[in-house]
Amino acid sequence: MDIIALRRRNLRAVIDTAINSGKSKSDAAFCEHFDLNPSHISQLVKGHGSFGERAARNLEKKIGLEVGFLDKENTPSTEIEKLDNNIVPVTSKLLPVLSWVQAGTMTSVETVNRSEISDWLPPLSIDDPEECFYLRVVGISNFPTYMEGDYILINPTLCASELISGDLIVVRHNTDATFKKLVIESDGRKYLQALNPNFQPNIIEFEEGAELVGLVIDAFRPLGGSRPKRDRRS
Structure with a gap:
């Protein structure tokens, strides 16, 4: 069919x-x-x-x-x-789908102009904070775990001090935002690593001045595609 x-x-x-x-x-x-x-x-x-x-x-x-x-x-x-x-009045919250430009320039979710958001999606868990938002994956830096077109769910309420090595995060530097795995060395140095081992540069230093946009807490692939479920952090 x-x-x-x-x-x-x-x-x-x-x-x-x-x-x-x-x-x-x-x-x-x-x-x-x-x-x-x-x-x-x-x-x-x-x-x-x-x-x-x-x-x-x-x-x-x-x-x-x-x-x-x-x-x-x-x-x-x-x-x-x-x-x-499900056939009851719909009262569940919807979360915005932001662009990478918006993620790279915002100081908080509240600063994003709601009139500029065209897509809204339901949360993936009833426990997801209201401040959460989605980003649509672009590029191949985290292929094949995350493919272009996947949606990642971002929790922007965490502080950088709460992160642990291995967390998937979105960070911004100036007006650029990027999605990578956080690597924290024993001496405290922090790096951002692409999940795709063939992507270059595969690992870059977490530059001074870079700011945490949020922690990736979940994701989904449209059209029923399958992707291994990750442990959630909130």
Whole structure:
């Protein structure tokens, strides 16, 4: 089954689950509940509208589904049934997706102009601080553990003194931001290392004047790609 047909099937299952559970009386009631355009949803389900990645992610966000749910290949019936818990008014917080330019120039998340943020995603854990934000991975410096297009979740509330060797962090120097592994030597010297052993330079000194943007506490890969789960630090 191609990805577009898969999204249509899963969307139909979400709507049917809402109706069967009594949360909605009809497709139209479902759309009204989530402030969706009934005509557009009908087109998506029946195969007459474009159902690209952006449309799928936006729809998941509005309905309150986990990111990538509509792209799941063989969604077990038990997982479909769990959607009953999702078909309620969406009250969960959303976290901003910042650009690397914004990460490199901000002094705090509060200084970022919300009107300049076009993408918002749900947190990956209910315990994620409200100050967290996402960055979209670019380049190959941390390939293959982190590939271009992955989203990393940043906790900006930690101080540099709380970091330990091996932490994955985002730091900025002047207006440049970079994502690397922190290496702390026994004598206290700090370095930034790329996870990709073939990337050059692979390790650079944590320059004086560089500032911590935040700790990478989690990540996900769109479209159901798999990446080993890391231990979380908060």
